[in-house]
Amino acid sequence: MKKLLIAxxxxxxxxxxxxxxxxxxxxxxxxxxxxxxxxxxxDWLNYLSNQxxxxxxxxxxxxxxxxxxxxxxxxLGLDKVWLxxxxxxxWVRGGKEYAYIESASGKSTTVNxxxxxxxxxxxxxxxxxxVVEVKTFEDLAKMGSDSIRGKIVFFNRPMRxxxxxxxxxxxxxxxxxxKGAMEASKYxxxxxxxxxxxxxxxxxxxxxxxxYGDLPNSQKIPAAAISTNDAELxxxxxxxxxxxxxxxxxxxxxxxxxxxxxxIGQITGSEYxxxxxxxxxxxxxxxxxxxxxxxxxxxxQSMDVLRLLKITGIKPKRSIRVVLYMNEENGMxxxxxxxxxxxxxxxxxxxxxxxxxxxxxxxxxxxxxxxAQFNKISGWKTLFKPYLIHYFEQGGSGADVGKLKNGTTxxxxxxxDSQRYFDYHHAENDTxxxxxKRELELGAATMxxxxxxxxxxxTN
Amino acid sequence: MKKLLIAxxxxxxxxxxxxxxxxxxxxxxxxxxxxxxxxxxxDWLNYLSNQxxxxxxxxxxxxxxxxxxxxxxxxLGLDKVWLxxxxxxxWVRGGKEYAYIESASGKSTTVNxxxxxxxxxxxxxxxxxxVVEVKTFEDLAKMGSDSIRGKIVFFNRPMRxxxxxxxxxxxxxxxxxxKGAMEASKYxxxxxxxxxxxxxxxxxxxxxxxxYGDLPNSQKIPAAAISTNDAELxxxxxxxxxxxxxxxxxxxxxxxxxxxxxxIGQITGSEYxxxxxxxxxxxxxxxxxxxxxxxxxxxxQSMDVLRLLKITGIKPKRSIRVVLYMNEENGMxxxxxxxxxxxxxxxxxxxxxxxxxxxxxxxxxxxxxxxAQFNKISGWKTLFKPYLIHYFEQGGSGADVGKLKNGTTxxxxxxxDSQRYFDYHHAENDTxxxxxKRELELGAATMxxxxxxxxxxxTN
Numbered sequence: 020m021k022k023l024l025i026a027x028x029x030x031x032x033x034x035x036x037x038x039x040x041x042x043x044x045x046x047x048x049x050x051x052x053x054x055x056x057x058x059x060x061x062d063w064l065n066y067l068s069n070q071x072x073x074x075x076x077x078x079x080x081x082x083x084x085x086x087x088x089x090x091x092x093x094x095l096g097l098d099k100v101w102l103x104x105x106x107x108x109x110w111v112r113g114g115k116e117y118a119y120i121e122s123a124s125g126k127s128t129t130v131n132x133x134x135x136x137x138x139x140x141x142x143x144x145x146x147x148x149x150v151v152e153v154k155t156f157e158d159l160a161k162m163g164s165d166s167i168r169g170k171i172v173f174f175n176r177p178m179r180x181x182x183x184x185x186x187x188x189x190x191x192x193x194x195x196x197x198k199g200a201m202e203a204s205k206y207x208x209x210x211x212x213x214x215x216x217x218x219x220x221x222x223x224x225x226x227x228x229x230x231y232g233d234l235p236n237s238q239k240i241p242a243a244a245i246s247t248n249d250a251e252l253x254x255x256x257x258x259x260x261x262x263x264x265x266x267x268x269x270x271x272x273x274x275x276x277x278x279x280x281x282x283i284g285q286i287t288g289s290e291y292x293x294x295x296x297x298x299x300x301x302x303x304x305x306x307x308x309x310x311x312x313x314x315x316x317x318x319x320q321s322m323d324v325l326r327l328l329k330i331t332g333i334k335p336k337r338s339i340r341v342v343l344y345m346n347e348e349n350g351m352x353x354x355x356x357x358x359x360x361x362x363x364x365x366x367x368x369x370x371x372x373x374x375x376x377x378x379x380x381x382x383x384x385x386x387x388x389x390x391a392q393f394n395k396i397s398g399w400k401t402l403f404k405p406y407l408i409h410y411f412e413q414g415g416s417g418a419d420v421g422k423l424k425n426g427t428t429x430x431x432x433x434x435x436d437s438q439r440y441f442d443y444h445h446a447e448n449d450t451x452x453x454x455x456k457r458e459l460e461l462g463a464a465t466m467x468x469x470x471x472x473x474x475x476x477x478t479n
Numbered sequence: 480m481k482k483l484l485i486a487x488x489x490x491x492x493x494x495x496x497x498x499x500x501x502x503x504x505x506x507x508x509x510x511x512x513x514x515x516x517x518x519x520x521x522d523w524l525n526y527l528s529n530q531x532x533x534x535x536x537x538x539x540x541x542x543x544x545x546x547x548x549x550x551x552x553x554x555l556g557l558d559k560v561w562l563x564x565x566x567x568x569x570w571v572r573g574g575k576e577y578a579y580i581e582s583a584s585g586k587s588t589t590v591n592x593x594x595x596x597x598x599x600x601x602x603x604x605x606x607x608x609x610v611v612e613v614k615t616f617e618d619l620a621k622m623g624s625d626s627i628r629g630k631i632v633f634f635n636r637p638m639r640x641x642x643x644x645x646x647x648x649x650x651x652x653x654x655x656x657x658k659g660a661m662e663a664s665k666y667x668x669x670x671x672x673x674x675x676x677x678x679x680x681x682x683x684x685x686x687x688x689x690x691y692g693d694l695p696n697s698q699k700i701p702a703a704a705i706s707t708n709d710a711e712l713x714x715x716x717x718x719x720x721x722x723x724x725x726x727x728x729x730x731x732x733x734x735x736x737x738x739x740x741x742x743i744g745q746i747t748g749s750e751y752x753x754x755x756x757x758x759x760x761x762x763x764x765x766x767x768x769x770x771x772x773x774x775x776x777x778x779x780q781s782m783d784v785l786r787l788l789k790i791t792g793i794k795p796k797r798s799i800r801v802v803l804y805m806n807e808e809n810g811m812x813x814x815x816x817x818x819x820x821x822x823x824x825x826x827x828x829x830x831x832x833x834x835x836x837x838x839x840x841x842x843x844x845x846x847x848x849x850x851a852q853f854n855k856i857s858g859w860k861t862l863f864k865p866y867l868i869h870y871f872e873q874g875g876s877g878a879d880v881g882k883l884k885n886g887t888t889x890x891x892x893x894x895x896d897s898q899r900y901f902d903y904h905h906a907e908n909d910t911x912x913x914x915x916k917r918e919l920e921l922g923a924a925t926m927x928x929x930x931x932x933x934x935x936x937x938t939n
Contacts, residue, residue: 055640180515180917183866219916380840380896382867406643407842409869436840436896438917456679457640457898 043402043475047468049331051406054464059326060319061456063091064378067319068309068451075306076346077109077277084302085280088322088343092284095326099287102280105356107346109277110137112306113270116243118212120256121147121264128256130249133224133307134269135196135213136349137231138242145268146171146210146241152257156194156202168207171265173257174199175214175250178441185218185437186376186415189444192216193227200242201232211242212265214250216441222246223446226305228349243267279345281353286325288337288474295361296473297340297371298324298466301347301354301419308449312440316378316454317433318343320463327467335474337369344419347375351418358422370473372431372466373417377443379435380458381465383410387421387430392478396429399472408465410434429478433466503862503935507928509791511866514924519786520779521916523551524838527779528769528911535766536806537569537737544762545740548782548803552744555786559747562740565816567806569737570597572766573730576703578672580716581607581724588716590709593684593767594729595656595673596809597691598702605728606631606670606701612717616654616662628667631725633717634659635674635710638901645678645897646836646875649904652676653687660702661692671702672725674710676901682706683906686765688809703727741813742803746785748934750796755821756933757800757831758784758926761807761814761879768909772900776838776914777893778803780923787927795934797829804879807835811878818882830933832891832926833877837903839895840918841925843870847881848889852938856889859932868925870894889938893926 054060067084074080085102092100116134119127134140151167153159154176159167174195182188193216200211215225224244231239245253256263282302288294300317304310321341328335345353361368372384383403386393397411416430424430435458443449514520531547534540545562552560576594579587594600611627613619614636619627634655642648653676660671675685684704691699705713716723742762748754760777764770781801788795805813821828832844843863846853857871876890884890895918903909 051643052641181512183511183921185917380898407870410867438840438921439915442915455899455902457645461643461898 043472046331046333046471047402050327050467050471051464053327053331054323054460054467055457057330058323058460058463060323060459060463061454063319063322064311064315064454064459065451067315068311072309073306074302074304074310075110076107076279076303076349078306081279081303081345085282088282088302088318092282092322092341095284095329097284097286097325099285101283103283103356103360104278104280105345105352106276107279107352108350109274110349111272111274113140113272116267116269118243118265118267120253121266122256123260123262130252131222131224131246132212132243132267133226134271135242135244136226136228136305137273138200138229138269138271139239140270140272141210141241141268145266147264147266148209149262150253150257150265152254159202159206164206167203170208171210171212172199172203172208173212173253175254177214178216178218180218185441188218189216189441196227196244197229200229200240201234204234204238204240208240210240210267212267213242213244215244215247216444217247217446218441220247220251222248223448225445226307227445241269243269281345281357282343284325284341286328286335286339288335290336292338293367294337295340295366295368296337296470297342297368297420298470299342299344299419300374302343303346303348305348305445307445307447309451310449311451311454312377312443312449313445314347314375316459317374320374320459320466323463324467324470327463328471333471337474339470339474347419351422354419354422361423368423368428369478370429370431371420371423372433372469373420374433374462374466375417375419376433376435376437377440378454378459378462379439381408381433381435381462383408383434384469385412385415385432385434387414387416387424392429395478402472403465403468406461406465433462435462503932506791506793506931507862510787510927510931511924513787513791514783514920514927515917517790518783518920518923520783520919520923521914523779523782524771524775524914524919525911527775528771532769533766534762534764534770535570536567536739536763536809538766541739541763541805545742548742548762548778552742552782552801555744555789557744557746557785559745561743563743563816563820564738564740565805565812566736567739567812568810569734570809571732571734573600573732576727576729578703578725578727580713581726582716583720583722590712591682591684591706592672592703592727593686594731595702595704596686596688596765597733598660598689598729598731599699600730600732601670601701601728605726607724607726608669609722610713610717610725612714619662619666624666627663630668631670631672632659632663632668633672633713635714637674638676638678640678645901648678649676649901656687656704657689660689660700661694664694664698664700668700670700670727672727673702673704675704675707676904677707677906678901680707680711682708683908685905686767687905701729703729739805741805741817744785744801746788746795746799748795748797752798753827754797755800755826755828756797756930757802757828757880758930759802759804759879760834762803763806763808765808765905767905767907769911770909771911771914772837772903772909773905774807774835776919777834780834780919780926783923784927784930787923788931793931797934799930799934807879811882814879814882821883828883828888829938830889830891831880831883832893832929833880834893834922834926835877835879836893836895836897837900838914838919838922839899841868841893841895841922843868843894844929845872845875845892845894846889847874847876847884852889855938862932863925863928866921866925893922895922
């Protein structure tokens, strides 16, 4: 009798699991098919990139992007679409930057630079000074104030090519950009030039945010990025002529904060409307390009996740939200506001997914969650195998969803192929022509499939 | 005592396996590091693509490529480098093709076409005829000779976007290109226009080989590819005006076979010199571009495999050969010659790896081998995990290594990310600027790592 019971249980379990698996397989196949044959992410991104363009927080374009994405979400027949007001910093680049290397003999060679986000301008006549090249903050300490005072510090530690995930090479090198000015100022430097965070050699300077930390205004010094080719040039010229001078002029300015918005759309859950699943990207971008990869791609994919669920006939049990965060690049104000209000309103977020690593072929997800939650989600890996999605790893999610971290919400980041991302990141070539339609659509389908499974099975 | 023996065995087995695994991990890490920090594949490809260029079999450029690759292999200090003579077909495109659509009212619209490889020319004054659009050979049969005779058949079945691997979408659609003229001719067509095998909409016509099968000369008709944008245009215009005419003129010609070469380099094995492991790509390319992805990438990666093994200090037990096959695109003569001679000389090839799917981020390998061999090789998957190489699947290897198939040799193909490949395949944009250095180098390292493991552990 006992054996019979066990056998019955096993058969029932097998049948239940088989039918469940087949059904999920069919739904996920439909999501991929729909994204690849009638996805909207690519057309939407074409509009965002080519009709609106770069959209730094506080800019007119950022407001146009808010208005347009809300209009597009309104057309999808969601249960609710709204704007969430948030005050954001407004930094403006001003006229194009200019820089040259001046040899001891007076010959000058122009180089490609751009101001780092949040940096001060130079004085209107620019800054000209001798240069010291360093790789690390330890180098600064070793040299000391006597060697650095009155000079421009040139941070020239390349991104390491031997990291397989380029995001790790970025993490390894970006202290130069984010804290270089703050550190160099302590030794009396008058300006900072930072090698662009780019793994290849080319002529594009890559901007990105920096911070002065707690430095008093009197000690803040201007900071700019230099293209990798020109970083190599400057380094070579310095090795031949340590008395050369570097000149740069930039015209950027931090203005008063202005009102902007997160853009939010929601399908309200049929069974557990008070449990929220969030998918999103950041709507702001840097100003040098149209921000197609960073992060127009993630926003348009996230919008299409809700649309794909709808056209695939999925009626979620839980409430699914797309959130287009404002101001990821230079303040994180949108994500902070969203998380603050979620907390204040006691909203139970069970899952938050971010796509902010470019619109390349999706490889999988990284998760920030408990071991048990990770094991549960990893159990779905076989469902993703036909789509060549294999990367399920603990560690890291995304800057915006990170604000929702509370020990129970599962945070996740889409992980597209990372090899080309830093060719474009924060530079003037981050434009729509660098996007491949299928890669973008595969990403949207991968996100939609994960959201479908989370909605169906929960996270615990 | 028995328990003790088992315990001792288990511990020994554990230690043996752990040390083996660590050592392999370290070697593979070195191979990747060396490829990413001092790889030559990218510089070599720059030379092949930009200093030599397109290299269709029998062309002067193909001979320059033979000479230059042999010279580069000579510099590597291999045990043996040689040329393997082979007679190859010589097809020449002649002057650029020209085509237009002529509406019933006489208005003409020029469109982008190119002759398919091995096609005949049109008469010198071109071909002008009404058009019938079909999707399949079954469509031809349904229409019959009465509807087709004297007309141009327009094959317009798109590559299916819902396949995840684009190579499957290619296989699904390429009968139109390879056999379209042969089939349409049977119904009295006077020419064939084939939608380019390209998943995106753009203006590039994609060439590629076609065959007339056993058709007598009198029944051979000219065949050309049309860009996907112009295929859409032609289809739309046909739907509005079924009496429109299509004109095309092409000037290609099949000349007599000429002498060419496979280029081969070898590190002779220290223990089993008579067991051969082959890695290669095809040195010929189509003539419309420099063939960076197809297959300059695979050739340069294969050359770098031997170099990476050397600089990493690996002394193979078996003989490792790089083979750059001539004439994959329009005849497979090089691969046939290599396989014939290998058989004639009783060479025991245990493994043959091909890279001929573009220089994109490597995802893994496909294998054509026995279940036991596949299981053995799949046991190494964990060694590749840190490099995001996860795809180990049975089925398909590569056209060139396929000639070595004999039931015992393991055949394999590198599988890079496939999403962008057919954007470039056989078209004039298959150029060096479409190559990402890191992606190419990761491919070379992945191939070198597999060759290292095969050499160390064999295939059985």
